Amino acid sequence: MDTTGKVSMNARAPKGTADMLPDVARAWEHLQRTAQTLFARYGYEPIYTPIFEHTEVFTRGIGEATDIVSKEMYTFEDKGGRSITLRPEGTASVVRAALERNLVANGQSRKLYYAGPMFRYERPQKGRTRQFWQIGVEALGMAEPSADAEVIMLLMCFFEELGIPRANMRLLINSMGDEACRPAYREKIAGFIREHDAELCEECGRRAETNPLRAFDCKNPGCCKVMAEAPLLRDELCDKCAAHYAAVKELLDGLGVGYEEDPSLVRGLDYYTRTVFEVQVDAGLGSQNAIGGGGRYDRLMEEYGGPATPGLGFALGFERTLLAMEAAGVTVLGPALAEVYVARVDDSLAGAAFAIAQELRDGGIAAELDHQGRSLKSQFKQADRLGARAVVVVGPDELATGAVTLRDMSTKDETRVSLDTIAERIKTLLG
Numbered sequence: 336m337d338t339t340g341k342v343s344m345n346a347r348a349p350k351g352t353a354d355m356l357p358d359v360a361r362a363w364e365h366l367q368r369t370a371q372t373l374f375a376r377y378g379y380e381p382i383y384t385p386i387f388e389h390t391e392v393f394t395r396g397i398g399e400a401t402d403i404v405s406k407e408m409y410t411f412e413d414k415g416g417r418s419i420t421l422r423p424e425g426t427a428s429v430v431r432a433a434l435e436r437n438l439v440a441n442g443q444s445r446k447l448y449y450a451g452p453m454f455r456y457e458r459p460q461k462g463r464t465r466q467f468w469q470i471g472v473e474a475l476g477m478a479e480p481s482a483d484a485e486v487i488m489l490l491m492c493f494f495e496e497l498g499i500p501r502a503n504m505r506l507l508i509n510s511m512g513d514e515a516c517r518p519a520y521r522e523k524i525a526g527f528i529r530e531h532d533a534e535l536c537e538e539c540g541r542r543a544e545t546n547p548l549r550a551f552d553c554k555n556p557g558c559c560k561v562m563a564e565a566p567l568l569r570d571e572l573c574d575k576c577a578a579h580y581a582a583v584k585e586l587l588d589g590l591g592v593g594y595e596e597d598p599s600l601v602r603g604l605d606y607y608t609r610t611v612f613e614v615q616v617d618a619g620l621g622s623q624n625a626i627g628g629g630g631r632y633d634r635l636m637e638e639y640g641g642p643a644t645p646g647l648g649f650a651l652g653f654e655r656t657l658l659a660m661e662a663a664g665v666t667v668l669g670p671a672l673a674e675v676y677v678a679r680v681d682d683s684l685a686g687a688a689f690a691i692a693q694e695l696r697d698g699g700i701a702a703e704l705d706h707q708g709r710s711l712k713s714q715f716k717q718a719d720r721l722g723a724r725a726v727v728v729v730g731p732d733e734l735a736t737g738a739v740t741l742r743d744m745s746t747k748d749e750t751r752v753s754l755d756t757i758a759e760r761i762k763t764l765l766g
């Protein structure tokens with residue numbers, strides 16, 4: 336209890352979450368608008384799936400042995416005794432929805448995009464939060480390498496459209512193989528890990544049994560040294576996967592997109608087959624330098640009991656993208672909070688000012704007025720603060736003749752304007 340007798344509460348947002356205050360929220364809306372416009376040019380439609388799903392959607396889709404599923408999920412039992420999980424990513428949900436709602440039956444294809452919060456119980460640090468925001472796309476039904484090249488291009492073009500220079504970005508690509516070539520490789524890596532068990536950390540030792548490919552992701556210097564000598568999947572791809580990968584690279588080469596092949600890029604989700612990719616930015620980001628990533632998941636829908644349906648996509652993280660934009664000197668300016676401020680000389684004119692502001696808003700103009708009984712001087716200050724380009728001054732004498740004074744805030748010119756034409760005059764002034 337505090338001194339007022341009220342029971343004190345923890346008034347802080349939970350660890351790893353952040354309130355999106357107006358400047359950041361404006362940037363988030365800017366990213367969503369940019370995505371809507373750009374993604375539509377590539378034929379994508381929006382989709383919104385629930386923020387929580389039956390836990391199984393993620394355990395089966397992402398894989399039991401991944402860090403996400405084994406350590407990072409927000410899972411709870413709902414009042415009906417069901418195991419529910421806050422989504423840690425969007426792909427599993429979109430594929431679940433596509434199967435449930437028959438979006439890609441009979442060999443159809445569908446391009447879908449989404450934007451929203453995701454949840455992972457990770458150790459918070461710069462660019463890593465427990466609730467974070469992603470924009471993602473999923474292209475379902477397309478197996479051809481051109482679909483891979485298109486998705487990768489879209490991600491790169493999106494970042495460029497936001498003002499992140501190509502030179503700041505590193506595009507990494509790899510192929511994860513498929514059910515024909517990966518199982519044998521997996522065994523090979525597991526054997527390699529067992530052979531080097533003494534030189535590897537405890538977790539990598541365990542990975543031989545659970546998820547051997549993840550040993551490539553370990554940050555422990557000793558493990559990095561050992562894994563640098565490990566056999567690479569690139570050298571063990573079956574003919575079909577090798578041809579698919581070669582075709583993706585050829586298309587990217589044809590478009591002049593620079594990329595680096597990173598044979599140790601395995602990504603943290605088990606659903607991937609064939610192409611995987613990641614975009615990293617060093618400037619302004621610490622160790623969490625992946626601003627976006629994705630890949631192909633041709634077996635995911637079958638994992639859910641559906642028909643064999645190829646798919647691929649990417650997701651980008653809003654917080655890290657914003658850091659990359661800041662490092663590149665890009666600022667997202669919002670629109671002025673008011674184009675026009677309607678000031679009144681005294682409170683007896685409050686009703687008239689209120690009606691004028693409403694009329695201007697009805698006419699499509701962003702108009703603000705005082706609701707706190709401010710003096711005329713402080714109404715002008717407020718107009719300045721909001722970035723208003725003009726102030727309409729409602730005074731008793733002018734109003735009696737059906738007019739107001741219009742002040743251009745940049746030139747300081749003042750003109751008497753009839754109420755009938757005020758909206759038009761303001762539109763001209765705003766250009």
Ligand code: HAM
Nearest residue numbers: 424426463464467625626627628629630648649650652
């Ligand atoms: P992901 O690589 O796990 O892929 O996440 C994509 C992006 O989300 C990352 O590159 C990063 O920018 C951001 N991100 C991930 N975790 C956090 C975090 N804790 N805090 C802040 N940002 C984070 C996926 O989620 C896949 N669903 C991508 C995909 C779509 N693959 C195929 N389709």
